[in-house]
Amino acid sequence: VIDLAELGFDAISAPDSSFHEASCRRLDSLTKPLGALGRLEALAAQVCAMQRTLEPAIIDPVAIVFAADHGVADRGVSAYPRAVTREMVKNFLAGGAAINVLARFDEMELWVVDAGVDGECAAHPRLIGVKIRAGTRDFTAEPAMTRAECRAALAAGRRIAAELSGPRGNALVLGEMGIGNTASSALLMHALTGQELALCVGRGTGLDDAGVARKQAVLAEAAARIAPPEDPFELLCEFGGYEIAMLTGAMLGAASRRQLILVDGFTVTAAAALAARADANMLGYCVFGHCSAENAHRELLQHLGVRPLLDLGMRLGEGSGAALALPLVRAALALFGQMATFEGAGVSQKIA
Amino acid sequence: VIDLAELGFDAISAPDSSFHEASCRRLDSLTKPLGALGRLEALAAQVCAMQRTLEPAIIDPVAIVFAADHGVADRGVSAYPRAVTREMVKNFLAGGAAINVLARFDEMELWVVDAGVDGECAAHPRLIGVKIRAGTRDFTAEPAMTRAECRAALAAGRRIAAELSGPRGNALVLGEMGIGNTASSALLMHALTGQELALCVGRGTGLDDAGVARKQAVLAEAAARIAPPEDPFELLCEFGGYEIAMLTGAMLGAASRRQLILVDGFTVTAAAALAARADANMLGYCVFGHCSAENAHRELLQHLGVRPLLDLGMRLGEGSGAALALPLVRAALALFGQMATFEGAGVSQKIA
Numbered sequence: 001v002i003d004l005a006e007l008g009f010d011a012i013s014a015p016d017s018s019f020h021e022a023s024c025r026r027l028d029s030l031t032k033p034l035g036a037l038g039r040l041e042a043l044a045a046q047v048c049a050m051q052r053t054l055e056p057a058i059i060d061p062v063a064i065v066f067a068a069d070h071g072v073a074d075r076g077v078s079a080y081p082r083a084v085t086r087e088m089v090k091n092f093l094a095g096g097a098a099i100n101v102l103a104r105f106d107e108m109e110l111w112v113v114d115a116g117v118d119g120e121c122a123a124h125p126r127l128i129g130v131k132i133r134a135g136t137r138d139f140t141a142e143p144a145m146t147r148a149e150c151r152a153a154l155a156a157g158r159r160i161a162a163e164l165s166g167p168r169g170n171a172l173v174l175g176e177m178g179i180g181n182t183a184s185s186a187l188l189m190h191a192l193t194g195q196e197l198a199l200c201v202g203r204g205t206g207l208d209d210a211g212v213a214r215k216q217a218v219l220a221e222a223a224a225r226i227a228p229p230e231d232p233f234e235l236l237c238e239f240g241g242y243e244i245a246m247l248t249g250a251m252l253g254a255a256s257r258r259q260l261i262l263v264d265g266f267t268v269t270a271a272a273a274l275a276a277r278a279d280a281n282m283l284g285y286c287v288f289g290h291c292s293a294e295n296a297h298r299e300l301l302q303h304l305g306v307r308p309l310l311d312l313g314m315r316l317g318e319g320s321g322a323a324l325a326l327p328l329v330r331a332a333l334a335l336f337g338q339m340a341t342f343e344g345a346g347v348s349q350k351i352a
Numbered sequence: 353v354i355d356l357a358e359l360g361f362d363a364i365s366a367p368d369s370s371f372h373e374a375s376c377r378r379l380d381s382l383t384k385p386l387g388a389l390g391r392l393e394a395l396a397a398q399v400c401a402m403q404r405t406l407e408p409a410i411i412d413p414v415a416i417v418f419a420a421d422h423g424v425a426d427r428g429v430s431a432y433p434r435a436v437t438r439e440m441v442k443n444f445l446a447g448g449a450a451i452n453v454l455a456r457f458d459e460m461e462l463w464v465v466d467a468g469v470d471g472e473c474a475a476h477p478r479l480i481g482v483k484i485r486a487g488t489r490d491f492t493a494e495p496a497m498t499r500a501e502c503r504a505a506l507a508a509g510r511r512i513a514a515e516l517s518g519p520r521g522n523a524l525v526l527g528e529m530g531i532g533n534t535a536s537s538a539l540l541m542h543a544l545t546g547q548e549l550a551l552c553v554g555r556g557t558g559l560d561d562a563g564v565a566r567k568q569a570v571l572a573e574a575a576a577r578i579a580p581p582e583d584p585f586e587l588l589c590e591f592g593g594y595e596i597a598m599l600t601g602a603m604l605g606a607a608s609r610r611q612l613i614l615v616d617g618f619t620v621t622a623a624a625a626l627a628a629r630a631d632a633n634m635l636g637y638c639v640f641g642h643c644s645a646e647n648a649h650r651e652l653l654q655h656l657g658v659r660p661l662l663d664l665g666m667r668l669g670e671g672s673g674a675a676l677a678l679p680l681v682r683a684a685l686a687l688f689g690q691m692a693t694f695e696g697a698g699v700s701q702k703i704a
Contacts, residue, residue: 031443032450033431033557037672038645038665079385079702087699091383096692098384105679105686205385206702293390311663312680313390320389327457327679328664334457340448347439350431350558 002147002233004278007155009249010256012281015049023048023056023336030339031347037335039309040328043287044336047329050258050285051170056333058260060169061326062109063319064161064250065092065099066176066243068116069135071144072222073180077215079206082135085179086119088318092177093124098316099175102323108173111164115153116242130156132242136184140222143238144184150237150245157249162257171260173289173326174250175319176243176267179205182294185270187219187239189296191228192273193303202266202295203315232277240274247271252278255285262322262329265292265315269300276304287329290314290321354499354585356630359507361601362608364633367401375400375408375688382691383699389687391661392680395639396688399681402610402637403522408685410612413523413678414461414516415671416602417444417451418509418595420468421487423496424574425532429567431558434487437531438471440670444529445476450668451527454675460525463516467505468594482508484594488536492574495590496536502589502597509601514609523612525641525678526602527671528595528619531557534646537622539571539591541648543580544625545655554618554647555667584629592626599623604630607637614674614681617644617667621652628656639681642666642673 023045028034035041047056067089073082091097092112103110111128114121118134121127132153136144145153161172178184182204189200201216222239229235236245248271254261255275263272263286275282283304290310291298301308309325342349375397380386387393399408419441425434443449444464455462465480466473470487473479484505488496497505513524530536534556541552553568574591581587588597600623606613607627615624615638627634635656642662643650653660661677694701 030450031440031448032668036557036666036668037450038667040664040666040676081700081703084700087697088383091692091697091699094692094697096383096690096697098382098389098687098691101687101690102683104690105683205388309664310680312392312661314388314392315390316384316388324392324680324683327683328662328676331454331457331676331679335450335453338448338453338456339450340443340446345439345443345446345448347443348433348436351433 001231002151004252007151009158009252012255012279014281015284016052017049019052020045020049022054026054029341031342031345040332040335043329043332047260047333050260055337058171058330058333060166061171061173062111062164062169063099063103063173063175063323064111064113064164065319066113066115066246068178068241068243069118070178070180070184070241071136071138072140072183072218074138075140075218077183077218078179078204079211080179082118082179085177086117086121088177089114089117089121093126097318098320099318099323102320106323106326113160113246115246128160136241139239140218140225144240145237145242147237150233153242153245154249157246158253161250161253165259171262172250172254173262173319173322174247174268175264175322176247176317178241178243181241181243181267183215183219184239184241184244185267186296187222188235188270188274189300190223191235192277195299197223199299200296232274236274244271248274251275251282255282259285261286262326263288264319264322265317266294266297267317269297273300273304289325292321353583354503356604359503361510361604364607364631366633367398367636368404369401371404371406372397372401374406378406381693383694383697392684392687395681395684399612399685402612407689410523410682410685412518412521413525414463414521415451415455415525415527415675416463416465416513416516417527417529417671418465418467418598419529420593420595421470422530422532422536422593423488423490424492424535424570426490427492427570429535429570430531430556431563432531434470434531437529438469438473440529441466441469441473445478449670450672451670451675454672458675458678465512465598467598480512488593491591492570492577496592497589497594499589502585505594505597506601509598510605513602513606517611523614524602524606525614525671525674526599526620527616527674528599528669530593530595533593533595533619535567535571536591536593536596537619538648539574540587540622540626541652542575543587544629547651549575551651552648584626588626596623600626603627603634607634611637613638614678615640616671616674617669618646618649619669621649625652625656641677644673
């Protein structure tokens, strides 16, 4: 069994409900009908509660893309060849991918982590090389990773997120790249939610119907190999990916530091579900950026009892949906901090 | 009958489909699975088509809030007293309202137009005083405005939007303030869509169930006074508001100049529906920022065949939902312009 404390993780305390209540009182005093900012109000209150303040702010956010390959990719579960993981890492480092554009747009630093890419990634100032192995093992035949590898990945995720956040940073935008990783996420979801496999499997980067059927058959093989463990880390060992394990570690660590975690699409949400299974307090620090077009993401979000901010049919990964949602979080905090009160502005209140 | 050409309006040409097609080809060459940016791709293509370019950009956007009072407000159709229109204009000019915060957030100029506020609005560099009258007449008893007033409001809307856009500006964020104006919008929707009145009426700034019933009864009175005219300007005269007429004029003028129009909530969408009835080409220049929590907005958007970008339960008006969506439009254009191509980045294409 994996012991988080042994790996350097601190305990996660729940967001502070007294700041939540105080922030709601302030929201009700602002010059707008009660509740008229809709979900932006709940968002501002959530950030107040996690940061324990009535002056919430996003400071020095960093985007981190964890990249890794998957043994199961050799079984034809993706529309793109396995080489694309490494090629896209190169593209991230050259600045040409969607997440690069969005990170610049958000004025946010972007870091790329080689968690387990198959093949050499050339050194680069923005690349953090902590390759566990050149891709996981094929989980239809054997566990995807060993416990030692899982431990190493969890610890690396925690350490990297802590270091990249720096002394002042209080927000992470988390993304992933890994050909085949929606297959891994589908199995994790199946095990975590009990939802039948067919409803957990989607088109990933763009499989056609035959491809989806093949992916589902491959995943059924894996699910038949072993009864899915209850323990989230055992589950990671069986069906996970190195990027997913690092994401899980990054989230558990960030929540223990009371940082805001902007969650991206299906695979990052699968990591969030694992982290939440390990410690339910983690979820209070998550803001779910978007609902992706990947079949099953909506269902997984519902299972977690959370609502994403955006629903624009995106299915790109890389942290793109999370990065796109960051301006909404910043806007919610700006409204919270800068709007006038009824009293201050001399605006009449509601008629009895 | 009101003649747009006579009022100085130019014809609206449809967005250019050849630029739409060319932009879709470019989108398919970018380093992402086909269509993986979801609705951001359609958005970028729409802006290319309206701006007739493959280098789309939002330049010097301006937010304009049109404010006016409504005779029907004296019939108890709002949760807030009529004085709030004037008080909120003061709040806008003092910088304390939600739209002020969002305009600063978006680095966008904000202007406030007194289209027909009841009472004096003190002079201010950001206030444009073109008061038609101190609020419309009570449309349960007589037409809300005369044809001469409607003409003057349409022309003022066109002129103000053109002047505030300046020589380079190519985008408008449109908002409104007017106690009672969701009552006017509900009647306009009822007439434009044929949808039964009960489905067009909502809580506005926060009516309780009894208030909604009262509002609906008052509107039924108005609807019984006269069969709703087909002509959008006749309809404006019967049931409109001065701010709604100016919004309609602003939109028709902006579309003729090929500007992007970011539409806010229920009332601005009602104005868009009027403008679209006058010239169907107008809709191609509209981006619908959000779906508000005001009952009927979703239905009205569906009637227009359009999908809003955000759905966050906001119901504030002022242009707040449109302003919140502006970063999404900017991000879509940044992705379109800055992402690398498969060829340029040396990324492998999809497996056959």
